[in-house]
Amino acid sequence: MEQPAPIIELRDICVRFQDGKRTVDAVKHVSLNVRKGEIFGIVGFSGAGKSTLVRTINLLERPSEGRVIISGRDVTDLRGKQLRELRRDIGMIFQGFNLIGNATVARNIAFALKAAGVPKQAREPRIRELLALVGLEDKADVYPSQLSGGQKQRVSIARALANNPQILLCDEATSALDLETTEGILSLLRRVNRELGVTVVFITHQLEVAQRIFDRVAVMESGRIVEHGPTFDVFRNPQETVTRGLIEQFLLSYRNVGALLSEETGEAA
Amino acid sequence: MNWQSTLEILQDNLGKALADTFFMVSIATVVGVVFGTLLAIALFLTQHHLFSPNAAVNNVVGFIVNAIRSMPFLILLVVLIPLIQLIIGDPYTPLGGAIALSIAAIPFFARIAENSFTEVDSGLIEAAIATGAPTRQILCDAIFPQALPSFIRGIVLTIISLLGYSAMVGTIGAGGIGDMAIQFGYNRYETGVLIAIVVLLVVLVQAIQWIGDLIARAVTH
Numbered sequence: 447m448e449q450p451a452p453i454i455e456l457r458d459i460c461v462r463f464q465d466g467k468r469t470v471d472a473v474k475h476v477s478l479n480v481r482k483g484e485i486f487g488i489v490g491f492s493g494a495g496k497s498t499l500v501r502t503i504n505l506l507e508r509p510s511e512g513r514v515i516i517s518g519r520d521v522t523d524l525r526g527k528q529l530r531e532l533r534r535d536i537g538m539i540f541q542g543f544n545l546i547g548n549a550t551v552a553r554n555i556a557f558a559l560k561a562a563g564v565p566k567q568a569r570e571p572r573i574r575e576l577l578a579l580v581g582l583e584d585k586a587d588v589y590p591s592q593l594s595g596g597q598k599q600r601v602s603i604a605r606a607l608a609n610n611p612q613i614l615l616c617d618e619a620t621s622a623l624d625l626e627t628t629e630g631i632l633s634l635l636r637r638v639n640r641e642l643g644v645t646v647v648f649i650t651h652q653l654e655v656a657q658r659i660f661d662r663v664a665v666m667e668s669g670r671i672v673e674h675g676p677t678f679d680v681f682r683n684p685q686e687t688v689t690r691g692l693i694e695q696f697l698l699s700y701r702n703v704g705a706l707l708s709e710e711t712g713e714a715a
Numbered sequence: 716m717n718w719q720s721t722l723e724i725l726q727d728n729l730g731k732a733l734a735d736t737f738f739m740v741s742i743a744t745v746v747g748v749v750f751g752t753l754l755a756i757a758l759f760l761t762q763h764h765l766f767s768p769n770a771a772v773n774n775v776v777g778f779i780v781n782a783i784r785s786m787p788f789l790i791l792l793v794v795l796i797p798l799i800q801l802i803i804g805d806p807y808t809p810l811g812g813a814i815a816l817s818i819a820a821i822p823f824f825a826r827i828a829e830n831s832f833t834e835v836d837s838g839l840i841e842a843a844i845a846t847g848a849p850t851r852q853i854l855c856d857a858i859f860p861q862a863l864p865s866f867i868r869g870i871v872l873t874i875i876s877l878l879g880y881s882a883m884v885g886t887i888g889a890g891g892i893g894d895m896a897i898q899f900g901y902n903r904y905e906t907g908v909l910i911a912i913v914v915l916l917v918v919l920v921q922a923i924q925w926i927g928d929l930i931a932r933a934v935t936h
Contacts, residue, residue: 504845506765533847544842548860548936557856561848589936605846615845 451518452479453612453645454503459512461498472498473509474669482612485639485646487660487677489653489692495669496649500615503647504536505529517612534562537606537644541618543598545590551577551601552586558608576604580634596627603634607644614638616648620655632658653696657681665689721907724899729911735809735890740877742813747820747873748828754780754821755828756854765844780822788819788880792887812889816877823876827869831862864931871927875920892916 461473472495480486488496501507502514505524514522521532545554552573559569577583580600590598599619606614616635620628636659639646650656656663656677663681664674667688673680684690754776760766761773783791795815799806802814835858843857859866882893892912900909 506841506845530847530849533845536845538842538845540838540842542836542838544836544838546839546843546857546860548863548934549856553856557843557848557852558846560852560856561846591936602842605842608846 450482453482453517454478454480454647455513455515456499456502457513457515459499459502459509459514461495461502461507462510471669473502476512476666476669476671478664478671478674480645480647481662482645483639483643484661485636485648485659487656487663488647488649488666488671489651489656489663490649490666490688491651491692494666496651496666497617499666500617500647500649503613503615504533504538530561534558534609535611536613536615537603537608537611538615538617539599539602539606539619541621543590543595543602543622545598545601545605547590550587550589551582551593554590554601555605555608558605562609564609572608573604576608579607579638580604594627595623596630599623599627599631600634603631603638607638607642610642611644613645613647616646616650618650619648621650621652625654628652628655629658635659651692653681653692657696665692717905718907721905721911724905724908725911728895728899729892732890732892732895735812735894736878736881736892738809739813739816739881739884739889739891740874743816743820743877743881744870744874746817747824747877748870750821751824752828754825755832758825758829759832760850763840765840766850780825783819783822784826789883789886791815791819792884796887807888809890812881812884812887812891815884815889816880819880820873820877824869824873827872828862828866831865831869832858834865835861864935867927867931867934871924871931874923874927878916878920878923 456476456478459473459476460471463470463472474495476499488499490496498507502509503516505514505521509522512522513520516532516536521529524532546557549557552570555573555576556569559572564572573586574583577586580603582597582600582604585593585597585601590601593601602619603614614635619635620631623631632655635646635648638644639659646659648655648660660677662675663677664671665680665686665688666672667686672686673684673689680689681693684693757776758773758780761769761776786794792815795818796806799811799814803810805811806815839857839861840853843853848857881891882896885891885894885897888894892915896909896912899905900912
């Protein structure tokens with residue numbers, strides 16, 4: 447049976463920055479496909495170009511070369527109204543949550559609804575619906591400064607899902623959260639993916655996240671994708687040095703935790 | 716120092732002087748904030764890579780703003796007198812003073828407001844753009860609410876600066892408490908009047924700063 451067309455297709459994407467006289471190649475000839483309904487991960491160490499790459503999907507970064515194709519449509523050169531319409535169909539959440547600090551939770555979510563032209567009366571019920579989805583029903587009139595990190599990220603997710611996007615981009619969404627809170631957010635994202643059918647593209651340097659929810663994963667190093675495939679295969683059988691490096695770091699942190707725990711309980715390691 | 720003459724002078728002149736100062740500073744503040752904000756928005760949008768980067772516009776507007784700001788107010792005042800004469804006939808009036816102060820206030824506040832905007836976390840702006848919102852909404856519903864406390868402090872700073880400048884328009888006879896201080900306190904050696912006005916100014920500035928801080932804190936969440 448033929449594979450349906452990918453919902454996101456990046457063809458030979460290059461992103462170059464001018465830093466004075468120097469040119470920095472943040473993304474070098476990256477091509478990848480994301481299938482509709484999957485959770486696709488991009489992992490790599492800091493500076494690998496993951497953030498820049500994910501931003502080409504909603505054109506926060508315009509590629510210097512290459513094409514971005516969303517649902518079969520070449521969107522690379524979109525501007526103005528058409529670009530804004532595209533962006534309403536792609537939600538995004540960030541490591542730093544990026545909520546409007548001087549606005550209530552409800553107003554933060556309303557921002558996305560207003561952006562899509564949802565009339566005022568229709569906003570309130572939708573906000574309540576979204577808050578219920580992320581488990582923050584009673585927080586509508588609270589300010590972000592009164593929320594924990596995990597709660598802030600949930601509000602971000604509610605905002606990102608406000609207009610029923612097909613795609614959700616996550617830029618290191620759990621990197622600023624502790625393990626337990628991370629687990630909560632990942633469960634929520636998994637639910638959003640499985641129940642609402644939202645395709646998720648998640649970039650991270652944390653392999654524990656990858657292991658937990660990614661269907662397929664791509665490994666990035668110095669602007670290139672060096673390896674990709676189903677998550678289990680990539681981690682069980684890493685081909686590249688950088689992949690092995692990531693796995694080692696991941697296992698090391700667990701070994702350290704294990705050593706710490708056994709020290710505390712006086713058990714043999 | 717003759718306290719009786721001090722009281723007499725104050726009784727006869729302070730009311731009008733205060734009214735004139737209030738008139739000039741209010742007009743200049745409103746004009747400065749309104750047009751300064753518009754300039755600030757232009758400056759901000761033309762230098763931000765996610766909006767409408769336009770080096771040409773940014774440089775031209777920036778140059779004009781910098782040029783006016785670089786002139787000591789007294790010199791700006793003298794330069795503006797012929798222009799004000801053209802507009803209202805007699806520049807040596809509170810209205811003339813208000814016009815001069817307004818022209819000084821606009822670029823002054825423009826830089827302050829621009830600063831408030833650029834201080835807003837760029838991640839927040841990125842997130843706002845990612846929702847597909849039009850620029851107008853991003854400015855009004857995301858950037859401005861975040862910049863509001865800083866913006867208000869900027870207005871307070873502007874009012875207090877204008878208060879100081881308004882004393883200088885007094886030197887060309889445009890009225891106000893600065894004019895009174897110079898006329899009676901300096902020219903006619905009525906030291907009592909000078910002291911009274913200085914005390915009044917100190918109290919006024921403290922009060923304005925205090926109220927401004929209160930408001931800024933009230934809108935910070």
